[in-house]
Amino acid sequence: MSDHFSNKVVVITGGTDGIGKALVQLFLSKGAKVATCGRNHDKLYALQSSFPSFPLHTIVADVSNENDCRHFIHSTLKAFGGIDILINNAGISMRALLKDVEVDVLRKVMDINFFGAVYCTKFALQSIIERKGTIVGISSIAGYRGLPGRSGYSASKFALQGWLEAIRTELMDDGVNVMWVSPGFTASNIRNAALTEDGSAQGETPLDENKLMTPEACALHIAKAIQNNNRSLVLTFKGKRTVFMNKFFPALADKLVKNFFFKNGKLIK
Numbered sequence: 363m364s365d366h367f368s369n370k371v372v373v374i375t376g377g378t379d380g381i382g383k384a385l386v387q388l389f390l391s392k393g394a395k396v397a398t399c400g401r402n403h404d405k406l407y408a409l410q411s412s413f414p415s416f417p418l419h420t421i422v423a424d425v426s427n428e429n430d431c432r433h434f435i436h437s438t439l440k441a442f443g444g445i446d447i448l449i450n451n452a453g454i455s456m457r458a459l460l461k462d463v464e465v466d467v468l469r470k471v472m473d474i475n476f477f478g479a480v481y482c483t484k485f486a487l488q489s490i491i492e493r494k495g496t497i498v499g500i501s502s503i504a505g506y507r508g509l510p511g512r513s514g515y516s517a518s519k520f521a522l523q524g525w526l527e528a529i530r531t532e533l534m535d536d537g538v539n540v541m542w543v544s545p546g547f548t549a550s551n552i553r554n555a556a557l558t559e560d561g562s563a564q565g566e567t568p569l570d571e572n573k574l575m576t577p578e579a580c581a582l583h584i585a586k587a588i589q590n591n592n593r594s595l596v597l598t599f600k601g602k603r604t605v606f607m608n609k610f611f612p613a614l615a616d617k618l619v620k621n622f623f624f625k626n627g628k629l630i631k
């Protein structure tokens with residue numbers, strides 16, 4: 363795999379934690395030039411400091427802000443001369459029932475997970491076309507199957523996948539591959555950072571993170587799929603089973619998903 367990515371310019375949004383951080387580490391180890399962003403300066407500084415002699419460009423940018431995305435992509439083009447692969451990874455989740463949630467929470471999740479990908483892709487597109495590169499969206503199983511208590515998250519991932527499918531078709535004659543990846547449960551900070559009904563972070567995870575797929579394993583699957591020019595990728599056994607059940611037995615999937623996400627009538631967060 364190392365030859366394939368050597369000297370390629372790989373842009374990964376949200377590279378300071380979880381899957382994004384593992385992708386940054388993996389692509390640097392494969393000889394790629396990597397650019398990443400996040401909202402937290404200290405985390406970016408720590409990441410940059412841990413790769414002192416590597417071609418790593420980091421910049422503070424909130425992907426829900428169009429100007430931040432413009433600056434992030436333009437500074438990457440200036441630093442590395444072009445973009446081969448864009449991985450729209452930055453994302454945030456939510457945990458609240460529709461009856462309780464403030465609408466602004468849904469809007470914020472959509473602004474980050476969907477519009478963040480739109481902005482970065484739009485600004486990077488010309489260079490990616492010139493290099494016949496790859497555009498990736500990190501979606502979720504929630505991009506195939508709406509999940510209770512995560513309605514805004516599910517909506518953002520459905521939007522992301524539909525949009526990627528559309529531009530995939532637009533870009534077919536340009537030699538650009540557009541792909542979406544749907545990880546299953548993967549150990550990361552996403553559940554801690556998930557927004558509750560009033561927009562504050564949940565601050566805890568209900569899952570045993572040690573039992574989930576590691577972000578490093580997830581990153582390896584993603585890199586392989588990019589190298590193989592795949593159309594889409596669904597990860598973990600549970601993830602594949604959910605997508606399958608929902609496609610062929612949607613009413614049964616409703617019941618199974620309800621049983622999984624509610625205990626004694628209470629939402630599992």
Ligand SMILES: NC(=O)c1ccc[n+]([C@@H]2O[C@H](COP(=O)([O-])OP(=O)(O)OC[C@H]3O[C@@H](n4cnc5c(N)ncnc54)[C@H](OP(=O)(O)O)[C@@H]3O)[C@@H](O)[C@H]2O)c1
Nearest residue numbers: 376378379380381401402424425452453547548550551552
């Ligand atoms: N982990 C899972 O179980 C799982 C499953 C399915 C899909 N996914 C998807 O995988 C992607 C990565 O998630 P993860 O699990 O690795 O989450 P994570 O550990 O919480 O990492 C998220 C990363 O995105 C950055 N980020 C969040 N909001 C941002 C914003 N507005 N602008 C720029 N950067 C932002 C975070 O940094 P800052 O907070 O400092 O900005 C962090 O670096 C997401 O799209 C998520 O939906 C994850």
